[in-house]
Amino acid sequence: MSPEIGHYALVLALALALIQSVIPVWGARKGDAVLMGIAGPVALGQFLFIALAFATLTHAYLVSDFSVENVYLNSHPAQPLIYKISGVWGNHEGSMLLWVLILGLFSALVAAFGRNLPLSLKANVLAVQGWITVAFLLFILKTSNPFTRLAPAPLEGRDLNPLLQDPGLAIHPPLLYVGYVGFSMSFAFAVAALIDGRIDAAWARWVRPWALTAWMFLTAGISMGSFWAYYELGWGGWWFWDPVENASLMPWLAGTALLHSAIVMEKRDALKVWTVLLAILTFSLSLLGTFLVRSGVLTSVHAFAVDPERGVFILGILMVFIGGSLALYAWRAPLLKQGGLFAPVSREGALVLNNLFLTAACAAVFVGTLYPLALEALTGAKISVGPPFFNWTFGPLMVPLLVVMVFGPFLAWKRGDLYGVAQRMTWAIGLGVGAVLAAYAVTWGGPVLAPVAIGLAIYIIAGALLDVFERIQLFRAAASVSLARAKGLPRSAWGTALAHAGIGVMLLGIVGETAYRQELIVQVKPGETVSIAGYDLTFEGLFPETGPNYRDVVARLRVAEGGVATGFLNPAKRVFTARNMPTTEAALKTRWLSQLYVSPGEPAADGSIALRFYYKPMVLLIWIGTLFMVFGGLMSLSDRRLRVGAPKPAARRAAPAVAPVEAAE
Numbered sequence: 001m002s003p004e005i006g007h008y009a010l011v012l013a014l015a016l017a018l019i020q021s022v023i024p025v026w027g028a029r030k031g032d033a034v035l036m037g038i039a040g041p042v043a044l045g046q047f048l049f050i051a052l053a054f055a056t057l058t059h060a061y062l063v064s065d066f067s068v069e070n071v072y073l074n075s076h077p078a079q080p081l082i083y084k085i086s087g088v089w090g091n092h093e094g095s096m097l098l099w100v101l102i103l104g105l106f107s108a109l110v111a112a113f114g115r116n117l118p119l120s121l122k123a124n125v126l127a128v129q130g131w132i133t134v135a136f137l138l139f140i141l142k143t144s145n146p147f148t149r150l151a152p153a154p155l156e157g158r159d160l161n162p163l164l165q166d167p168g169l170a171i172h173p174p175l176l177y178v179g180y181v182g183f184s185m186s187f188a189f190a191v192a193a194l195i196d197g198r199i200d201a202a203w204a205r206w207v208r209p210w211a212l213t214a215w216m217f218l219t220a221g222i223s224m225g226s227f228w229a230y231y232e233l234g235w236g237g238w239w240f241w242d243p244v245e246n247a248s249l250m251p252w253l254a255g256t257a258l259l260h261s262a263i264v265m266e267k268r269d270a271l272k273v274w275t276v277l278l279a280i281l282t283f284s285l286s287l288l289g290t291f292l293v294r295s296g297v298l299t300s301v302h303a304f305a306v307d308p309e310r311g312v313f314i315l316g317i318l319m320v321f322i323g324g325s326l327a328l329y330a331w332r333a334p335l336l337k338q339g340g341l342f343a344p345v346s347r348e349g350a351l352v353l354n355n356l357f358l359t360a361a362c363a364a365v366f367v368g369t370l371y372p373l374a375l376e377a378l379t380g381a382k383i384s385v386g387p388p389f390f391n392w393t394f395g396p397l398m399v400p401l402l403v404v405m406v407f408g409p410f411l412a413w414k415r416g417d418l419y420g421v422a423q424r425m426t427w428a429i430g431l432g433v434g435a436v437l438a439a440y441a442v443t444w445g446g447p448v449l450a451p452v453a454i455g456l457a458i459y460i461i462a463g464a465l466l467d468v469f470e471r472i473q474l475f476r477a478a479a480s481v482s483l484a485r486a487k488g489l490p491r492s493a494w495g496t497a498l499a500h501a502g503i504g505v506m507l508l509g510i511v512g513e514t515a516y517r518q519e520l521i522v523q524v525k526p527g528e529t530v531s532i533a534g535y536d537l538t539f540e541g542l543f544p545e546t547g548p549n550y551r552d553v554v555a556r557l558r559v560a561e562g563g564v565a566t567g568f569l570n571p572a573k574r575v576f577t578a579r580n581m582p583t584t585e586a587a588l589k590t591r592w593l594s595q596l597y598v599s600p601g602e603p604a605a606d607g608s609i610a611l612r613f614y615y616k617p618m619v620l621l622i623w624i625g626t627l628f629m630v631f632g633g634l635m636s637l638s639d640r641r642l643r644v645g646a647p648k649p650a651a652r653r654a655a656p657a658v659a660p661v662e663a664a665e
Contacts, residue, residue, distance in 0.1 A: 001056050001059045002056075003065070003068050004147065005052070007053070007145065009053040010137060011141070013049035013133075014138065016045050016046040017130050017137060019130075020039055020042045020129070021127050021130030021134055023035050024038060024039035024126055025124060025195075028195075035123075039122065040111035044111050046133065047108040050100055051101060053097065054098070057070070057097060057146050057147070061087055061088050064076075064157065066150070066155070067151070067153035069148045071157060072153075072158065074157070074158070075159070076160070077156055078549040079160060079549055080548055082170055083164075090164040090169070092310075093140070094146055096139065096140050099290075100136050100137055102174075102177050104133060106129065107130070111126060121196060127192070128187070129184065129185075131321075132184055132188075132321065135317045135321070139310075139313050143310045157578070158578060159576060162579065168228035168232065172221055173221075175217050176217075178217035179216075179218025179219070179248075179255075180214075180218065180248075180286040182210060182214025182218070185214070186211045187282070189207045190279035190325070191325055197332060204263075207275075208262045211255060211279075215259060218252050218255065222248050225245070233584070236597055236616075240387065241386065243369050247288065247369070249365055250285045250366055251286045254281050254285055254358070257359055257362075258282050260355060261275040261351065263351060272337075276333065284322045284325070287317065287318050290314060342413070342415070343415040345418050346413060347411040347416060350408035350416075353401075357401035361401075364393040372384065406425070406500070409500075427462060428459055428463040428466050432455040432456065432462065435455040435458035435459075446515070449515075450516070453507065453510075457508040458504070460503055461504035461505065464496075464497040464501035472489060494632075494635050494636075498631060498632030499633060502626065502627070502628025502629035502632060503625065505625035505628055506626060506629075509618050509619055509620065509624070511618075512594075512617040512621065513616045517615060518532055519613065519615075521612050526608075533596065535559060535596055535615075536561075536563075537557045537569065539609075540556045541607065542555055542556075542603055550575060553603055554572040555572065555600050555611065556568060557571070557598065557611075559596075569588075569589055570587055571586055571611070572585040572587075573600055586598060586600075593617075593619070594615070594618055595614075595615075596615055596616075597613070599612040
């Protein structure tokens, strides 16, 4: 398959994107159904051409066509198949092609499944998506063409960046990009609604599935990236407040606030102006993350090294879309009617408080990430904002948020009874306090605040479960009644409980790993034994091994627990032959939810090697908690109320034998 086919497909996709961005808007303005109806077929055609371009580049990688510069720079004949495929997006040009492919996919999904949307709204949404697609296709064709040829063609490639030759990094970028690009749908709905001048509860119902889908994928992408950094970089940490990590965290925080704000808008027709602003800001933060990664202003293992022209182009995209959408918002938002009123102590009030803490936390991350860059640009002075700043600003904002998060689902809409809710939550509060006391008893003399955090985590998990128990009247009604209520409980209620419990599970893992881990750094010679956390590890020596495109020096360690041999750990220093680039391959041994982690240093001439040992209690709960959150989102998304558009009148039916279950949100 000729690479020129892919290039021409992108040009044709750009032509269709231009049509999609102009004609439907004109049709909506004129009330012409024919012109508005063009948006759907054009969006589908545009997606097919982008998919053809992506397939063409993938084929070039699979057959090792080194006449394509992108393949030459990021592939090698000896690479395993999975890394030939992941090499397609393991570079700037290919990753941007993946970005527009996902953008086109979302447009195609709206075109195919948005039949219940008002025609004018659908036309405007697809037009806004078309504007975004035009901008990024121009960016690719002008500055980042993945189909540039080399003449003469080299005999072999330079190999993919060794840090990216890992299964986690094969999965992480697509998940992250679906999250980033998915929020373009919320943005498109917000801008389209501002153009129409009509925003109501039905609009929130249409936006929520797209926002929830993006949030799920972004959660999974951040989690996978964290796990990759944990085991691949050899430093033993799972989050470092790296600016590029922060670039993904900011839209996640804003997107979480958007989901909760949309609930209030859907249920109470309130917070319209705020919800629309969040929809704009969330995607704006996704675009900002793209600028930080690809502009060259940051140096990070996650960032692409690119030329300044690309950074200027992306900065222009930011100015047009962020500035333009905020200007439209400033013009149209004052014309929107305010919705229903509610008391401060109510479920709406709890969700507003949730939004305040989330946006404040996002602002703290934003300032800590961009302030050093702004200061350097204005004064030339260089400063570093590291983990202490974020720990002391982000952490205190999260604690009250987590406390309120548990109370929120128990409060009634419009006006709640705080004292009554506290009485209903006696078990959750009691379990949390008991966990604090038990943790102090077991870890006396250890970190002072860690038991409090453990109690908070147990309180969150118990509160999520108690919410479900209350709804199905577990232990308060006959088992048959509870079972019937459980079957009738909306899936979004189960999803909310699972996602909230996942936050508690993740918090347990964070506390265990940060407060109770053990660390040991030693230089060992063959035959020497190191003991840590009940493990005895005997160093047997250094052994060379060869892979398909790398050489290893493996430090073999025999592991024993209580004098009984339980296997081997094989941390290694790896050198990829094509680039002559070394990497560190840590070794992990899992015991229940905890891990023994061994990272090697450079081997010495006398056969010894420096080894860094960690014992990380409950560390796996960090990623198990994020899985709970993702599956909770998936369960909520499967709720029919989040898969349809405007609610339709239900047919009258006989009263059910069992009282209807209160909606989850």
